[in-house]
Amino acid sequence: MIVEEMNILITVLLRYDSLKIIYPNSVLSTKPISSYYRSTDMRQAIEFNGRYGLHTMNLQDMGVKWAKTALLVEKMVRIFRELDIEYRMLPLDVNVLNMPQLSSSRVPSNWTLCA
Structure with missing residues (x-):
């Protein structure tokens, strides 16, 4: 019909x-x-957020925690590429606690130098 x-x-x-x-x-x-007379190929975006699974470890060893997290993300990226799934990683917040001294006096015009 x-x-x-x-x-x-x-x-x-x-x-x-x-x-x-x-x-x-x-x-x-x-x-x-069922639709026999479908439209042409179309794209559909599906947004999802993933939480890292629960596991037990010594939380004082943050290097191990970040290494496990990195391995999980790398595995997910490999799977996405194998399945030809487009993905975007969210930007990470970076807090800069210490910076080396400026070796140049040239800075962008919207920066103000601290005395």
Whole structure:
């Protein structure tokens, strides 16, 4: 059948012999429906956030924690590439606690030098 009209409550279908059949959408939502005349390839974005799994370790050894996290992210990236899934990593906040002295007096115009 071909969908002739879709409304909020009903859908009108046209059968091969031009007979119009009216179905309530509440009935159609419970039936499996296949589309033979689909549109061309389309993109769909699916956003998800992943939390790192729970594990036990000595939390004072942050190097081990970050190494495990890095291994997990690298594994996820490999899987995404194998499945041809496009991904974007969120930017990380970086807190700078110590910087070396400036070796040049040239700085962007919107920077102010501290005395």
